[in-house]
Amino acid sequence: MMPSHRTARRGFSLIGTLIWVLLIGGAATLGLKLGPYYLQFWTVRSVMDDTARNPDIAEMGRQAIIQSLEKKLYINDVRSVNNENFSFEKTDTGRVLGVHYEVREHLFANLDAILTFDHQTLIP
Numbered sequence: 001m002m003p004s005h006r007t008a009r010r011g012f013s014l015i016g017t018l019i020w021v022l023l024i025g026g027a028a029t030l031g032l033k034l035g036p037y038y039l040q041f042w043t044v045r046s047v048m049d050d051t052a053r054n055p056d057i058a059e060m061g062r063q064a065i066i067q068s069l070e071k072k073l074y075i076n077d078v079r080s081v082n083n084e085n086f087s088f089e090k091t092d093t094g095r096v097l098g099v100h101y102e103v104r105e106h107l108f109a110n111l112d113a114i115l116t117f118d119h120q121t122l123i124p
Helices: 014-052 055-059 062-075
Strands: 086-090 095-108 111-123
Touching: 014 062, 014 095, 014 111, 062 086
Parallel strands: none
Antiparallel strands: 086 095, 095 111
C-alpha cells in the first residue's frame, strides 16, 4: 500500500525551532548578565561568615569589622558592596552583622533587572 500525501508529518516546524532558540538564547543571556552578581553575593556571604568566626572579632569595634570586610571584598573583586550597605544590631546573644544592597543591570532596550540581596550573620 502506498503512503498517502495527506499523512501528518511530525517534528519541529521552522516557527517552533525559532521559538526554542529564542527561549534558550534569552535564558543564556540572563544567566550571563545576572550570574556574576549572584556569585559576588555568595562571596559576600562567605566573607561575612568567615569574619564572624574570627576569634579576634569580640574585641573589634564596628569600624574595624567593616574595614576588615572591605579589605576582604576588595581582594575578592566585589565592587557592588560598600560600607553603607552593612548594618549592626545588638541582640541578647551577640551582635548581628547584616548586609542589604541592590544591583541594577541593563538587559536590553528599556528593560532592566533589579537584584536585591540580603544576608545576616551572628557575631557571638
